Every structure is written in C-alpha cells, then in structure tokens.
Amino acid sequence: MSELVGHADRADSLDADSLDRSTVTDPIVDEPEPADGNSVRVRLADGPLAGPILWRVVSMMLTRADWPLDRLDDMLLVCDALSTHAFAHSSDTTVTFSIQAGAQEAELRVLDLTNDGASGLTRDTMLPIVGNMLERIAERVSVETGADGEGSQLILVLRARSPRMS
C-alpha cells in the first residue's frame, strides 16, 4: 500500500527536475465562467476516444434530464456520426463538443471547425436513401462562425420528444 501525505525520509531526494512536466497543460480557458449546471464542454483528441467518450457524456446528461430511450438512441447515431467525421474538419488535431441538456431540449455544438468545416461535416453525414442524418434526427441544424470570428461551428438542437415521432 502506498503512503499518505507524510514521510520526510524521502523528501530530500526530490527536486524540481524530478517533476514530469510533459503532461502539464493549459486550462481550456484561463478563468472559466461558472457554467450552467447541465452543460459540459469536452475536447477530444483524434483517435479511438472520441466515440466512446462523446456518447457517454451526452447520454449521461440526457438521462439525467429524463430523456426517453428512443431519443437517446437517436443521439447515439448523432454522436457516432460526429465523432467519425468531425476530425476531418477540425482546425487542429482536436475537436471540442459543447453539450447543454434540458428536460425539453438539448443543444450539441461542434466547435473549432475550419471555415467550411461545419458545412462539410453536415455533408459527410449524408446517407444513401436516408438523406442527411443530422437533419433527419435534429430539430434544427445550423452553422455559425466560430466564437472568435474564425472557423465555424455546427449547432444541433434536439427535442426530447420529437414532433416527427408522433
């Protein structure tokens, strides 16, 4: 078993150089504003993580907001599509997703895309016969300029009980 805070016997052997700085990172933002209780921002590196993590985060938030199972399933399709195609349109090797979930409506944003990235990402989710998957599932799909005036972001709004289901 390891030790708790304490044990001076090894203190002398430690110096600044012994610290591994390789994984020290800057905060996502310097001093973030307190976020809404049911919103999360997740930045993922290109690789195998995107799908499993994005889906888990989104589904946890929607479940907490008491979304029905069929719409959770829809969101799984959306997350799969986004995590598969978003990195091809990212301005770097990461993609940032912002999720805000309420009992009636959820907003999923894909941030930091290239200028044409949001449109390209939408196009990439086109399926034969089905058409554009995002537009089929989400109540609203829109493209905006990035928050800093550069690049683009894709915004999807889904309702917990889609009128298309009735």
Place this chain on the structure above:
Amino acid sequence: MTPDMELALTARAENIAVVRYALGGLGEAFAVPEHKLSDIRLAVTEACANVVVHAYPDGHHGPMEVIASKDEDTLTVLVRDWGRGIGPRPDSPGLGLGLSLIAALADSVQLAHGDIEHTEVRMTFSLTEPIQSADILLRTDTLPSTNTRPETVTELGDTSRRSTSTPPEASGLPGRDGYSA
C-alpha cells in the same frame, strides 16, 4: 502534448457521474484493464468530490476540469478548479480519506495551487505495472506553519518537496480532505 480528453463542467455532485462515465469510455478506447480502470475511476472521483465539496464556498458551483493524457503505458489525469485552494480543513465534513485514497490508488500524486490561480491534483497511473508507490508532491516555495492557505506558489515544478512526517495540520500540508476552509 495534446491531452486525449478535456472535460470542463460545473463542480456539482451530479457531474462526478459524468466524469466517471467518460473515464469508462477512455478505459474502453485504451483497453485499460478493468481493475486498473476501477482504481482510476475511484481516485478521480475522490479528486472531483474534493472540488465539489471543498473548492468553492457553500452554495457556489464553480468550474471544474478533468484532463486525461495517455503516454505509452501511463495515464495522467489532472483535476483542476479555480476555488480557494488546498490546505488544512479541520472542519471538513468528510471522513478525510480523499487524498489518502488517491495516494493509495495512484502511482504518483502532485498538488499545485496559488499563483497559478487554479488548483490542480495531478495523478499518474501505470496501466501495466502494479502500483509501486504513491507520492504526494506539494509544489510550493514555502509551506505555512499555520492553517492558512499557502500564498506563494511557483510555477509547476519550480520547487517542490515531499511532505513531512508531521501531521498535515501541523505542517501546513493538506489535511483531512485536503482543501482549506
């Protein structure tokens, strides 16, 4: 080094579940052994719980970040907040097991706060080897002799020292749950 995952959320109890769930996805993607993933989840949960319970004044829910980076066979998880920092808290509402649990589960632990304006708990986990030891490093210039939060803290790693064998409350090191009142 680009982190593999960065989560930014509000320091609320219910969001700890989001972090745990996300770590499950990370474990799946990196094929982390289940027993190791359980350790990681528990340690990170404790670190996040410390933020939720201690970092911000009662009734306030500030930001919390969880950042994970995998480097070959090592996973580093950093839990960060912008609260009141780490220090002894004799009136802690918890059992005071948070940091000791983290130390028991992680291969190393580093704490940092002060001038960098945010508080960090950085845990590293070997994904292959059994736990060898857990070192809690408190990165400070000077450790206060009273129950006050250290005011002078350097950039990460500029100076550091391992904690002393005196009780945490007496040494100024994080005591109980590790967050100051």
